Amino acid sequence: MREKWTGELTVEQCCNRAAATRAYARYPLKLVLPSKVACSGIDAVWVYLVTYGGGIVSGDSISCKVSVGDHCTLVLTTQSSTKIYKAVQGKFSEQVFKALVAKDALLVMMPDPVTCFAAAKYKQVQHFFLSLDANLVLVDWFTSGRRERGEVWAFESFRSTNNVYLDGNPVFLDTMNLEQDVSLPISSRLQDFHSVAMLVIYGPRLSSIRKRIEERVGSQCEEAVRKKKHRSSTHGRLLCSFSSFGPSDAGLVVRVAAVETELIYDFLKQELAELSDLIGAPPYYGK
Amino acid sequence: MDLPAKKSQGSDWVVWQLVDSFFPTGGFAHSYGLEAAVQAGLVSDSKSLDTFIKSTLENSGSLLLPFVSASFKLPDVAGWIELDRLLNATLSNHVARRASSSQGSALLRTAATVYPDLAELGELRGVVRAGRASGHHAGVFGIVCGLLKLDALTCQRAYLYLTLRDVLSAATRLNLVGPLQAAAMQQSLRGFGEAVVRKCADRGVEDACQVSPLLDTAQACHDHLFSRLFCS
Numbered sequence: 001m002r003e004k005w006t007g008e009l010t011v012e013q014c015c016n017r018a019a020a021t022r023a024y025a026r027y028p029l030k031l032v033l034p035s036k037v038a039c040s041g042i043d044a045v046w047v048y049l050v051t052y053g054g055g056i057v058s059g060d061s062i063s064c065k066v067s068v069g070d071h072c073t074l075v076l077t078t079q080s081s082t083k084i085y086k087a088v089q090g091k092f093s094e095q096v097f098k099a100l101v102a103k104d105a106l107l108v109m110m111p112d113p114v115t116c117f118a119a120a121k122y123k124q125v126q127h128f129f130l131s132l133d134a135n136l137v138l139v140d141w142f143t144s145g146r147r148e149r150g151e152v153w154a155f156e157s158f159r160s161t162n163n164v165y166l167d168g169n170p171v172f173l174d175t176m177n178l179e180q181d182v183s184l185p186i187s188s189r190l191q192d193f194h195s196v197a198m199l200v201i202y203g204p205r206l207s208s209i210r211k212r213i214e215e216r217v218g219s220q221c222e223e224a225v226r227k228k229k230h231r232s233s234t235h236g237r238l239l240c241s242f243s244s245f246g247p248s249d250a251g252l253v254v255r256v257a258a259v260e261t262e263l264i265y266d267f268l269k270q271e272l273a274e275l276s277d278l279i280g281a282p283p284y285y286g287k
Numbered sequence: 288m289d290l291p292a293k294k295s296q297g298s299d300w301v302v303w304q305l306v307d308s309f310f311p312t313g314g315f316a317h318s319y320g321l322e323a324a325v326q327a328g329l330v331s332d333s334k335s336l337d338t339f340i341k342s343t344l345e346n347s348g349s350l351l352l353p354f355v356s357a358s359f360k361l362p363d364v365a366g367w368i369e370l371d372r373l374l375n376a377t378l379s380n381h382v383a384r385r386a387s388s389s390q391g392s393a394l395l396r397t398a399a400t401v402y403p404d405l406a407e408l409g410e411l412r413g414v415v416r417a418g419r420a421s422g423h424h425a426g427v428f429g430i431v432c433g434l435l436k437l438d439a440l441t442c443q444r445a446y447l448y449l450t451l452r453d454v455l456s457a458a459t460r461l462n463l464v465g466p467l468q469a470a471a472m473q474q475s476l477r478g479f480g481e482a483v484v485r486k487c488a489d490r491g492v493e494d495a496c497q498v499s500p501l502l503d504t505a506q507a508c509h510d511h512l513f514s515r516l517f518c519s
Binding site (some may be wrong): 169173242 | 321324327329334341342343371372376377379380381382412425478482494495497499500501502503505506507508511513
């Protein structure tokens with residue numbers, strides 16, 4: 001019988017260590033589990049989500065279900081940006097992701113950006129079900145396209161849903177939908193910006209990291225709305241802000257837009273650097 | 288526009304009052320993120336203002352109209368509380384969330400006073416006061432229109448009209464356009480607004496979405512503005 005999901009991953013405690021007790025994937029998804037990413041002494045499982053050809057073709061649907069058991073840490077990442085090829089006969093490329101994060105567990109999802117080619121249609125739905133004291137770091141981001149080929153905000157549609165549920169209750173329901181529209185083309189909405197990211201942080205183990213991100217993003221935000229002189233120049237421009245969400249404002253969402261993808265890599269590297277202590281290696285190292 | 292003639296006769300007065308700036312709902316305290324967008328340098332001329340307003344209308348349509356129409360169709364208190372909770376989780380931008388609950392609560396207070404016969408409104412006020420719901424604007428507007436038995440499309444159109452009215456009012460107060468030009472823009476954006484209403488009419492709340500990441504990012508900066516005229 002064909003499995004419902006193209007990928008399934010379970011991480012549980014085995015002999016007092018986190019281990020992938022199930023790692024199943026079928027075409028076009030591949031799970032790569034390198035054993036030596038995290039430095040010794042830090043108990044974290046790293047998994048690379050890889051697709052054949054580095055992207056998703058029109059009409060393909062990748063669905064992945066992940067379960068992170070009590071006290072375990074799982075890092076999900078990619079090797080490079082996920083390419084979304086042009087839609088053929090109007091068919092979407094699709095990714096569905098569902099994660100269950102148990103008590104005191106930590107899921108870090110920090111992929112490279114999604115790059116939609118001209119005329120691509122992409123739809124992504126990600127649901128995160130957290131237990132009451134589970135922890136989540138989620139990065140979701142995308143670029144304007146293959147700029148070197150002159151493709152700038154030239155895809156047909158991009159839709160990304162990220163929903164976070166705490167003990168079954170929705171605390172964060174976010175869908176970003178960018179569709180070409182004659183009177184409001186995507187490029188007019190995004191101006192000179194070429195990359196957009198969202199970072200979500202939730203959970204008790206991340207409270208000090210969250211606090212410091214808030215401070216740094218807050219001061220960058222203040223600067224961005226004060227520097228009148230620099231407005232004419234778009235060079236090196238990055239706009240970021242944060243909001244709290246959820247019961248007692250326990251969650252944090254940071255939104256970033258930048259004129260270069262590299263600026264967002266630098267931003268994420270800096271803001272998430274402290275995660276090294278929990279996941280055993282610096283996020284986006286070498287990128 | 289294409290309201291059934293019979294229905295419109297009595298309800299015109301009701302609708303006009305709901306969208307009248309004289310109706311005290313505090314809409315003019317909010318700029319829908321325009322003030323932050325101006326200070327972040329995203330809106331600086333009439334072209335970027337036009338894009339801003341279109342994006343705001345589109346965003347109201349995609350994100351909030353589903354909640355307006357769901358509350359309109361379901362005028363009961365328990366269902367409304369559930370929708371309000373969903374909307375609260377959907378408004379992940381704290382500036383927009385705060386603006387939504389303060390405008391919604393103001394509308395609820397006014398509507399409950401103006402229509403004392405609609406017992407549900409009094410009940411909802413109690414629920415919001417007790418902290419059991421946030422009283423978000425889209426949900427309050429929808430249920431008020433539903434209880435007043437307005438036409439569904441009129442209700443959605445009126446909601447978008449309020450967005451356009453408030454954002455243009457903010458644009459004038461921020462000195463981006465003069466009042467005459469703003470009135471001309473209000474007229475010329477009518478077609479765009481109507482297209483948004485048609486596109487988003489009766490969309491389910493599970494399809495609610497944001498359409499302008501840049502403006503969303505800028506709006507959340509609002510609290511960091513050095514000086515500000517508006518609450519959001």
